[in-house]
Amino acid sequence: MKVGILGGGITGVAIQRFLDHDSMVLEADDQPGGLCRTFFKDGFGYDLGGHILFSKKERVNELVNQLLGDNINQCRRANKILYGDRYVKYxxxxxxxxxxxxxxxxxxxxxxxxxxxxxxxxxxxxxxxxxxxxxxxxxxxxxxxxxxxxxxxxxxxxxxxxxxxxxxxxxxxxxxxxxxxxYVHQLYFRYPREGGVESLVRSLVDARSRIICNYRVTIAQRTENGWEVSNGEEVHRFDRLVVAFPIHEAVKCFPEIPEEVRRAVEGLRYNSMRVVLVGVGNETLLDKSAVYIPDPSVVTHRVCFMGFFSDRLVPPGNSSLIAEVTTNPGDGVHELSDEQLTYRVVDDLDRIGILDAEDVVVTDVQRLKYAYPVYTHGYRENKATVHRYFAEQGIDLCGRFAEFDYINSDVCLDRAMALADRLNSVS
Ligand SMILES: Cc1cc2nc3c(=O)[nH]c(=O)nc-3n(C[C@H](O)[C@H](O)[C@H](O)COP(=O)(O)OP(=O)(O)OC[C@H]3O[C@@H](n4cnc5c(N)ncnc54)[C@H](O)[C@@H]3O)c2cc1C
Known part of the structure; x- marks a missing residue:
């Protein structure tokens, strides 16, 4: 059996790692990793939002230990909430x-x-x-x-x-x-010493992996014996499909999706996010893991201090934070350019005393279309309709936005292992 794994985030890459069958991962980006990617600018490394590694599932903790080996920092949470001018422990x-x-x-x-x-x-x-x-x-x-x-x-x-x-x-x-x-289950957590959270994805890739990057699936069509998947130029044939990319994108690729399922997908609300890196030329942003900011006049809701997780993510003598900003079309923030948003973030953080705008030496921005599934009313029913349809087609959904579940990478790994086990028992 040949399995087509659509989407090369941590879920897709992990499914392939644990699958005995022949398989191919098709990934739209130029690299696998999805939300678990890590970016570098001028020596400052940062993830797509504060990522820490912890799990209530022991087999996932063991897997992460085994995959990362020596490349692990053990950390203790030092999260704070900024309420007025006081820091309150999270x-x-x-x-x-x-x-x-x-x-x-x-x-x-x-x-x-x-x-x-x-x-x-x-x-x-x-x-x-x-x-x-x-x-x-x-x-x-x-x-x-x-x-x-x-x-x-x-x-x-x-x-x-x-x-x-x-x-x-x-x-x-x-x-x-x-x-x-x-929240003691995440009081202690792990984080890669080198390479940011993406190094976890990299450690899943081995000599058996077949990951095709720069391949954006646009059509997935049933044939007599299986499935044909195309990006408009190159066709791949599979016996079985796993969707490990956002369901909102997936429904565009399957031409025969019933109207009811399309409507259910439309009813699943998600938030986009922009992640703004701010590096400063001193070591003032190292003493906390994250600061939560409920003040509605500040555009970011949370900042995470990258050097707290690993000193390899900041050049010596410097420090940095990433500001997470939730956006949706029409909210006035979504429409800001990256430069305008960066200015607003730095100005806000200067005003509330988290940093001094004059110390900023580097900034960068990443845009995430799919950051958070939002559990509005009707979520459960809409999700059930979508899952039922794909199950009837014999297509597996796996991962945060494929299943449309607010899950972290540890649950993605757990579900990827479970799915691979199940597929391994099918000949
Ligand atoms: C701000 C933030 C903070 C987080 N913090 C943590 C944390 O502290 N700890 C933790 O464990 N997890 C955390 N997470 C969650 C974690 O990032 C996700 O659960 C996990 O990365 C989801 O992986 P995935 O493979 O299911 O999906 P994704 O990472 O979304 O991967 C989907 C992949 O599909 C690709 N794709 C999209 N369209 C197509 C197409 N048409 N054809 C082919 N490929 C396509 C995308 O490029 C992407 O690579 C956080 C997430 C966010 C946003």
């Missing part, structure tokens, strides 16, 4: 004692005396029901409305499964200034 509810006393009081009393009643149907209501008024209004809702670029009322409850609920003891302890940690 997650917010685990460090209320770092707030001004009146803010800490609002958060604590709102949490303990939570008078939210009624049904919970969206993220806003869920926040009030879970955290109370203070935490919801000061941090949780403004931050989420920035990253998702949509009102919290429009986000459904499928999303909240990912958010750990803090134990009450932690919230009270933190408000009293007693050290607590939340």
């Amino acid at each position: 997650p917010f509810e685990n460090d209320l004692g770092s707030l001004a006393p009146e803010d800490a009081y609002d958060c604590l009393i709102g949490y303990l005396r939570n008078d939210f009643s009624g049904s919970v149907t969206n993220l806003r209501e869920w926040a009030y029901a879970t955290f109370g008024k203070g935490i919801s209004e000061k941090y949780f809702i403004p931050y989420n409305e920035k990253i998702w670029n949509i009102s919290a009322d429009e986000l459904g409850l499928d999303f909240v499964e990912r958010i750990p609920k803090p134990p009450m003891e932690d919230v009270v302890r933190s408000a009293l200034g007693i050290e607590t940690e939340g």
